[in-house]
Amino acid sequence: MIDLATIWAFIIAFAVFVYVVMDGFDLGLGILFPLFPQKADRDVIMNTVAPVWDGNETWLVLGGGGMMAAFPLAYAVLMPALYTPMIAMLLGLVFRGVAFEFRWRTQKARNKWDLAFAGGSLVATMAQGIALGAILQGIHVEGRHYAGGWWDWLTAFSVLTGIALVIGYALLGATWLVMKTEGELRERAYHLSWMLLVAMLCAIGAVSIATPFLAVQYTQRWFAWPNIILTAPVPIAVAAVTALLLRALGNKNDHQPFFLTLALFALSYAGLGISMYPYIVPQSITIWQAASPANSQIFMLFGVSILVPLILGYTAWAYWVFRGKVRPGHGYH
Amino acid sequence: MFEGWDAVVLARAQFAFTMSFHIVFPAFSIGLASYLAVLEALWLATKREVYINLFNYWLKIFAVAFGMGVVSGIVMSYQFGTNWSSFADKTGPVIGPMMAYEVLTAFFLEAGFLGVMLFGLERVGPRLHFVATLMVAIGTLISAFWILSANSWMQTPAGHAVNADGQFVAADWLKVIFNPSFPYRLVHMVLAAYLTTSLVVGGVGAWHLLRDQHLAGPRVMFSMAMWMATLVAPIQILAGDQHGLNTLEHQPAKVMAMEGHFQSHKDGAPLILFGWPDQREAKVKYAIEVPKLSSLILKHSLDAPLAGLDTVPRENWPPVPITFWAFRIMVGLGFLILGLGLLSLLMRWRGMMYQSPLLHRFAVLMGPAGFIAVLAGWITTETGRQPFTVYGLLRTTDSVSPLAAPAVGSSLIAFIIVYFAVFTAGVIYILRLMAQPPHPGEQGPTKDLPARAAGITPAAGAAVEGAR
Numbered sequence: 192m193i194d195l196a197t198i199w200a201f202i203i204a205f206a207v208f209v210y211v212v213m214d215g216f217d218l219g220l221g222i223l224f225p226l227f228p229q230k231a232d233r234d235v236i237m238n239t240v241a242p243v244w245d246g247n248e249t250w251l252v253l254g255g256g257g258m259m260a261a262f263p264l265a266y267a268v269l270m271p272a273l274y275t276p277m278i279a280m281l282l283g284l285v286f287r288g289v290a291f292e293f294r295w296r297t298q299k300a301r302n303k304w305d306l307a308f309a310g311g312s313l314v315a316t317m318a319q320g321i322a323l324g325a326i327l328q329g330i331h332v333e334g335r336h337y338a339g340g341w342w343d344w345l346t347a348f349s350v351l352t353g354i355a356l357v358i359g360y361a362l363l364g365a366t367w368l369v370m371k372t373e374g375e376l377r378e379r380a381y382h383l384s385w386m387l388l389v390a391m392l393c394a395i396g397a398v399s400i401a402t403p404f405l406a407v408q409y410t411q412r413w414f415a416w417p418n419i420i421l422t423a424p425v426p427i428a429v430a431a432v433t434a435l436l437l438r439a440l441g442n443k444n445d446h447q448p449f450f451l452t453l454a455l456f457a458l459s460y461a462g463l464g465i466s467m468y469p470y471i472v473p474q475s476i477t478i479w480q481a482a483s484p485a486n487s488q489i490f491m492l493f494g495v496s497i498l499v500p501l502i503l504g505y506t507a508w509a510y511w512v513f514r515g516k517v518r519p520g521h522g523y524h
Numbered sequence: 525m526f527e528g529w530d531a532v533v534l535a536r537a538q539f540a541f542t543m544s545f546h547i548v549f550p551a552f553s554i555g556l557a558s559y560l561a562v563l564e565a566l567w568l569a570t571k572r573e574v575y576i577n578l579f580n581y582w583l584k585i586f587a588v589a590f591g592m593g594v595v596s597g598i599v600m601s602y603q604f605g606t607n608w609s610s611f612a613d614k615t616g617p618v619i620g621p622m623m624a625y626e627v628l629t630a631f632f633l634e635a636g637f638l639g640v641m642l643f644g645l646e647r648v649g650p651r652l653h654f655v656a657t658l659m660v661a662i663g664t665l666i667s668a669f670w671i672l673s674a675n676s677w678m679q680t681p682a683g684h685a686v687n688a689d690g691q692f693v694a695a696d697w698l699k700v701i702f703n704p705s706f707p708y709r710l711v712h713m714v715l716a717a718y719l720t721t722s723l724v725v726g727g728v729g730a731w732h733l734l735r736d737q738h739l740a741g742p743r744v745m746f747s748m749a750m751w752m753a754t755l756v757a758p759i760q761i762l763a764g765d766q767h768g769l770n771t772l773e774h775q776p777a778k779v780m781a782m783e784g785h786f787q788s789h790k791d792g793a794p795l796i797l798f799g800w801p802d803q804r805e806a807k808v809k810y811a812i813e814v815p816k817l818s819s820l821i822l823k824h825s826l827d828a829p830l831a832g833l834d835t836v837p838r839e840n841w842p843p844v845p846i847t848f849w850a851f852r853i854m855v856g857l858g859f860l861i862l863g864l865g866l867l868s869l870l871m872r873w874r875g876m877m878y879q880s881p882l883l884h885r886f887a888v889l890m891g892p893a894g895f896i897a898v899l900a901g902w903i904t905t906e907t908g909r910q911p912f913t914v915y916g917l918l919r920t921t922d923s924v925s926p927l928a929a930p931a932v933g934s935s936l937i938a939f940i941i942v943y944f945a946v947f948t949a950g951v952i953y954i955l956r957l958m959a960q961p962p963h964p965g966e967q968g969p970t971k972d973l974p975a976r977a978a979g980i981t982p983a984a985g986a987a988v989e990g991a992r
Binding site: 241242243245246248249251252253255256257259260261263264266267268269270271274275277278281282284285286288289291292293295296297307335336337338341483484486487490491494495498499502505506509512513 | 587588590591592594595596597598599601602604605606609610612613614615616617618620621623624625626627628629631632633634635636637638639640642643644647648687689691693694697925926927928931935938939942943946949950953956957969
């Protein structure tokens with residue numbers, strides 16, 4: 192059961208999850224940007240992530256690069272299958288990435304880089320959500336190649352997952368602002384968190400209801416005996432975390448809403464894992480079929496086991512250096 | 525649109541376009557990160573204000589350039605899958621781990637310490653801040669190590685086997701990583717990055733000296749940059765020569781294309797200085813050549829025989845005109861850089877370093893020369909290894925994704941539009957920053973005072989006070 196391919200599946204899953212955790216709130220701030228038209232507010236919002244966004248985005252490179260190294264066949268099948276959403280995501284990330292520096296380099300009050308930041312974040316998030324849905328609904332594979340058309344990814348389900356991710360990242364962004372800002376800005380972030388939480392619960396419900404209809408494997412995985420003993424705790428835990436989150440928002444707690452939202456993401460992510468395992472391309476390629484040879488996976492395992500703890504260490508330090516509330520006029524810029 | 529186009533050509537155009545835009549930024553930030561580390565070290569050692577002013581001045585430029593490098597780099601890491609999926613499937617077990625190591629050892633290091641480097645001086649104190657700068661600089665060099673190793677393996681594959689699925693697998697990782705062309709390529713590229721940066725720094729310094737010869741900052745940066753160019757240009761020419769000899773050994777067809785040698789020469793091959801290579805007729809038209817010089821350079825003997833492309837099957841020929849001309853542009857600029865270094869040495873010796881408008885104009889003109897030389901060099905080596913992605917083993921036409929031309933063509937158009945819009949703006953912002961001379965009390969990317977109340981540690985605060 193515990194073999195190299197399984198270990199690597201967990202490592203890649205971990206990298207992608209850390210990406211979602213860290214870049215999720217960055218992108219969420221971009222999605223929420225249009226709701227904060229004041230320049231002063233926007234400066235504060237930007238400054239809450241300016242020192243860390245680059246590190247956050249690096250996990251996406253690890254997810255992609257690690258997948259090419261550990262599961263080259265899956266990478267080679269998924270990328271052409273998700274061609275348009277991938278290109279859209281990359282271009283979206285270009286706009287939002289350069290905006291971090293560019294918006295400080297022009298004096299105009301409402302500058303086009305704010306628009307690039309918001310638009311780029313929205314497009315990148317939507318593309319990631321659509322890609323997720325497109326993977327879940329299955330991909331047409333023949334031999335070692337993607338064999339579908341270049342619009343296959345676009346379905347009602349993938350649009351649903353796209354919207355769900357936009358809502359989810361926006362909630363992460365809103366609860367991040369609750370934690371990192373104060374005064375009127377924080378108040379508005381609170382109100383947004385309430386609305387977005389309701390929307391996120393609807394989105395989780397909709398995706399959960401729609402998923403079993405995609406393929407009979409998902410239904411069996413979730414509802415057949417004895418699997419249900421293992422799967423039932425997931426929705427129960429979602430309910431419990433939701434209750435805690437509602438209480439934390441009610442108490443106007445600073446930190447809890449953000450971390451409980453992360454817990455909600457972790458549970459949804461675990462649900463995704465339950466649906467997919469052991470496939471890396473659902474219904475066609477398992478992690479063992481896609482795995483690169485043992486000596487490639489072992490070679491990288493050395494690096495990962497030493498370097499990832501180190502990376503998490505200095506990343507935590509960077510967050511620690513820039514901890515605390517960010518105030519207007521006290522930015523890092 | 526794009527019906528009837530060749531999807532392979534479009535995928536290659538996309539890679540060439542996105543890569544050319546990308547490489548400009550790392551070439552600059554590898555050198556600039558090291559320069560910033562040197563400036564900060566000098567400031568810590570001497571406490572002279574001019575160094576911290578220069579540090580903050582170039583740090584702002586670094587922040588903009590680094591951001592552009594990051595976003596254009598992510599595009600590259602996903603492009604192997606989107607446009608070159610067969611290549612990714614077949615070579616993933618070998619070059620995938622090298623790129624994963626690049627992420628783990630370099631990208632995280634750079635990104636993790638970048639925030640502190642850009643915004644953290646007053647929060648962590650000068651010593652720890654210097655560590656952060658150093659980590660970013662080391663990160664850029666480690667990144668160069670891995671990506672050049674991966675590229676070199678594609679050029680001179682070694683230490684591999686092929687498995688039942690037709691994938692390349694590593695038989696010996698050390699042989700894979702330290703493949704035959706890697707040491708040469710690494711040295712050549714890192715020196716190129718240092719030269720590129722010194723030319724930019726020198727050009728900016730010269731620009732301000734042309735207006736005012738007495739500005740402290742421009743004087744210091746101009747002098748440092750000219751030392752760098754003077755010392756590194758000859759080493760780079762030597763390194764390039766060695767790299768060329770290595771290429772002759774492992775990728776002879778590339779050297780034949782660089783030299784324009786369609787025909788073999790039994791007793792001494794001429795060096796074709798200029799001419800128009802005609803791929804179809806297999807000859808260089810209007811050639812201006814020096815007899816036997818090519819044999820002297822490549823074989824260190826006037827009469828050594830030198831094989832030409834007539835010994836290589838025609839389907840394995842690289843596109844000769846591009847390789848031929850890109851190579852000449854790179855070499856020509858290399859000698860111009862050497863000339864600038866020597867002129868600066870002469871002026872320095874005569875005490876005219878800061879008073880010679882001729883030298884300053886030359887330096888301004890040469891400001892972008894490094895970028896052009898880097899691009900020309902990469903075009904030479906990447907065009908010259910065609911028609912293969914893994915040299916001699918995997919053809920470019922067998923590397924692409926199963927995509928139709930319209931998909932690849934549309935994404936190419938999207939990249940062209942977005943890159944020109946975004947990076948033109950970025951370059952304008954950088955030029956605007958450069959147009960201002962560094963002045964006393966220069967601020968870094970920090971526009972306002974940092975939030976002291978919010979968690980600055982007393983020790984770090986004291987360290988900052990102590991440093992003032």
